C-alpha cells in the first residue's frame with residue numbers, strides 16, 4: 001500500500017505491496033481474470049476487468065499517490081492515455097499544444113481528431129503570450145510537454161495553468177520525461193497528467209503502458225469512465241511488469257540523471273558537437289524556470305552534430321549506445337528525431353522548429369558513465385572530419 005506521508009523513494013518501492021490478504025504475498029498477485037464470481041444478484045467491487053482489475057488497481061492507486069492526484073486510469077500505451085484525454089472534449093473544441101512535442105500526439109490530432117471536429121494549434125508554449133494569443137472561446141485544453149521532446153524547451157507550468165483556468169480550460173502535462181519524482185504538475189495547478197509509462201516509470205524497455213492521472217475526483221471519474229467505454233486498458237501482467245519496474249525508479253532516475261549531467265558537459269566541449277540541449281547546463285535558456293518547478297534536469301540530452309550529413313555514420317559507429325526509438329529505459333538509446341520520432345511533422349515545420357537532420361536525442365541509461373563517454377567520443381571523432 002502506498003502511503004502519501006512517505007518520501008517518494010519509499011513510496012515507489014511499496015506500490016502494490018499488501019494486495020494479498022489470503023497469503024500475504026509481497027509481490028502483487030497477477031489477477032489473470034476477466035470476470036469475478038459474485039453472490040446472488042449483487043456485483044462485488046470487481047465485476048469485469050475492462051472496468052477494474054485488482055492488479056491494475058495496485059498500480060493506479062500508487063501512481064495517483066505519487067503524482068498527488070485523485071485517481072489514475074491505466075492504458076495499453078501512452079498514446080491510448082492521450083487519446084482518452086482528447087476524448088473528454090467535444091466536437092468544435094480547441095486545444096493549444098507545445099509545438100515541439102512527441103510526433104504521435106501531433107499525428108493523432110492532425111490525422112484523426114481533425115476529422116471529428118477537434119481543432120489544434122501548436123505554439124511556442126515557452127512564451128505565455130503566445131498561449132494567451134492563441135486562446136479562443138472554444139479552447140478547452142492546453143497541453144504541454146516540459147521539458148519538450150526533443151528540444152528540451154521549458155514551459156512555465158503555473159503560468160500556463162493560470163491562462164487555462166481564466167478561460168475555463170484545463171491544463172494537461174505530458175510528464176513522461178520527468179516522472180513524479182522530478183516534477184509534479186498538480187503542484188502548479190495542472191488538471192491532468194499523462195504518461196507514456198512505457199518510458200521511465202516501467203524503465204526496462206519491455207512493456208508498453210500509459211496513464212491518465214487527474215487532480216480532482218470528478219475528473220478521475222470521467223477518465224475512468226472513458227477508459228472503460230473505449231477499452232484500451234492495461235493488461236494485468238503488464239501492470240505487474242510496470243510495478244516491478246517502478247520499485248527501482250528512484251535509484252534509476254538518480255543514476256541516469258547523474259550520467260546525463262556528465263555526458264551533457266562532455267558533449268558541450270566536444271569539437272564534433274555544434275549545440276547541446278539539456279536543462280542542467282548553465283547556458284540552457286530555461287534552466288532557472290525548470291529548476292523552480294522540478295527536482296532535477298532528468299536524463300534526456302539532445303545535441304546537434306557539426307556534420308549533420310554524417311548522422312547515420314555516427315549512429316553506426318556507436319557500440320554501447322543503441323540506435324533505437326523510445327527512451328527512459330536501462331539501456332542508453334540514441335534517436336534521430338528528424339527521420340524517426342518526429343517524421344510526422346511536415347519537413348518545413350521540423351526545420352523551422354530546429355528538428356534538423358543533425359539533431360540527435362540521447363536517452364541516457366544506467367551503464368557506467370565512463371563507458372558511455374568513451375563510446376560517444378569514439379563515434380563523434382569518427383564523423384567530425
Ligand SMILES: Cc1ncc(COP(=O)(O)O)c(C=O)c1O
Pocket residue numbers: 077078079080102104145149174176177195196197198208209210326
Ligand atoms: C513524451 C511522449 N509522450 C507520449 C508518448 C507515447 O507513448 P507510447 O509509445 O507508450 O504510446 C511518447 C512515446 O515515445 C513520448 O515520448
